[in-house]
Amino acid sequence: MGWPPRSTISARPWVNSRTSSGLANDLCSTTWVMATCVPPLDGMGYAYLLIGKLSMGSFRPRIRGVRDGLEPTGTAARILDVAERLVQSRGFNGFSYADVASELGVTKASLHYHFPGKAELGEALIDRYARRFGEALEGIDAECADPRQKLDRYAQLYALVLKDQRMCLCGMLAADYATLPTAMRQAVVRFFDENQAWLQKVLEEGQEQGTLHYESSAAGEAQLIIGALEGAMLVARPYGDTDRFEATARRLLATLSA
Structure with a gap:
């Protein structure tokens, strides 16, 4: 043969x-x-x-410690915790497996055991972040009846991240978008699409109730809110001033209640 x-x-x-x-x-x-x-x-x-x-x-390489639809546990979760913080503070291209291994006191081989490559680690990061963000939105829906309050709570999700001296994970990844693997690009877009869909639903609820007012479509307004909040985080970051972000968010949401 x-x-x-x-x-x-x-x-x-x-x-x-x-x-x-x-x-x-x-x-x-x-x-x-x-x-x-x-x-x-x-x-x-x-x-x-x-x-x-x-x-x-x-x-698709197997990611150990991560099961579909479930939160990672054990060492895999610790790896994700460190990597998430590094991405939120430095960007995806600003850290290496060596950085994560050093913080955890493990070998790079141990990281590869759980996440075969940086692309797989990145996908797992987005998956967990998006899942947790989605759960936070479900919590807002369950706790708030007023669409205006829902939007305020949504903006607070960003403020809490900024207060921890971090940025939105997917916002940071969007800045590195041109260099990301295809699967990660798709996951980042999916995160923003899901957020836009939730915001659009809230805006439509507010318009029906007469508590929110806007001239453009709900979809267009949802895009504006996401872009404004992500941009406000970027501008506030070098000043180390969360108040700057919160002031922008308040003005933005106030225009919808006028």
Whole structure:
């Protein structure tokens, strides 16, 4: 038999891989040989288990400690906690696995065991952040009947993050958008779309009740609110002044009640 025999397959790194080159993901779109195992690649510390008949590009590395629809636990949660703070303060391109490993007192290999690459870590960060943000919005809906109060509570979510000397996670990722992997880009857009949909619903409720007034569409007004709050955070950040953000938010929301 000739080498390599033709078969379209995908590859995934063993959990003891020590590098984070993104090579595992690159291999997913390549035609490889049908086999059970191949030796490590020279100097890379990778060994690959080859799995036949997976569609190209469909491979998703397993993230240990993270189950679909559930909060990560244990070491995976600790990794996400540190990485989230670093992204919110430095941006996605402003930290490395070495930074996270140093803070946690673990090896980079341990990080790769839970999150095979930085792209997978980024997706997990957005997923958890969006889930928690969504739960906060559900809480606002449950606790507030007045649409004006809902909008005020929404703005407070941003203020609380800023008071902790952080930025909105997805706002920071949006600044790095051009360099993000495709899956992360899609997740960032999805986060803003979900927020816009919630705001649009609240604005429509307020218009129906006669408590909120705006000339544009509810969708357009929702876009304006998100953009204004994210922008107000950016401007307030170098001043270290949360009051600056809160003043902008109050003026913005006041225009809807006039």
